[in-house]
Amino acid sequence: MTLLLSERHDGLLILTLNDPDHRNILSADLSNALTQAVLAAGADPGVKALIVTGAGAAFCAGARLDDLEAAASGDDAAVHAVYRAFMTVADCPLPTIAAVNGAAVGAGMNLALACDMRIATPTALFDTRFLKIGLHPGGGHSWMLLRAVGWARASQMLLGGQGLRGDAALNAGLVQQLSAPDKLLEDAMALAAPMLETSRDLLLRTKATLHHAARSSHADAFAHETAAQAWSLGEPGFAALLERMRGEIARR
DSSP, rough: OOOOEEEEEEEEEEEEEEOOGGOOBBBHHHHHHHHHHHHHHHTTTOOOEEEEEEEEEEEEEBBOOOHHHHHTTOOHHHHHHHHHHHHHHHHHHOOOOEEEEEOOHHHHHHHHHHHOOOOOOOOOOEOOOGGTTTTTOOHHHHHHHHHHHHHHHHHHHHHHHOEHHHHHHHTTOOEEEEEEGGGHHHHHHHHHHHTSOOOHHHHHOOOOOOHHHHTTTTHHHHHHHHHHHHHHHSOOOOOOOOHHHHHHHHOO
């Protein structure tokens, strides 16, 4: 069985975790396949955006318990393969969307958090799960969760063990949109559609600017954006869109 399915729609790549019998658990093999696919997408000039989803009833049920047990004995290779997979998603230069079709648990929630945007079904579950199994959070989970939902909600989820579904996840800012299960991928593709109309260089530079702004002062972000905007003013795409807007204004 192919553990990771890849489907291309013009400039959009959909990656589907495909181990539904094991709730798409992040084995070393699946993690390595995901890492390689995301790296390849980032290097492919024809790909502008990436969607990650799961086959079957779950998005991703986290890491294998056997691998966690092995890590307790000093063999942490599989666990680090899991870390590498979702950190490769987090570091991907492309816009990324998690289409969360079911439970996103532990490392599976890390994978969802690693994406820039999240769309989910009303019954999708976001559950940190770490403390419930006597495990400290790993892989930068607290950093990503804190930035997604704020201190109080992150504390409630991580320390208090609260999982979020549907409207609660939407209200917390953990997901940006809810979708019916049979419309999830369609809606995720619609979310990505405007990105496919934008030049790849502009998309990648703008996402890089968001990362820069997250760790910068206002003045530093101002200087960075001023230089990047000056670059975009000289691009053919700007000139073409400017001409189109002038034409639309003239026809009004």
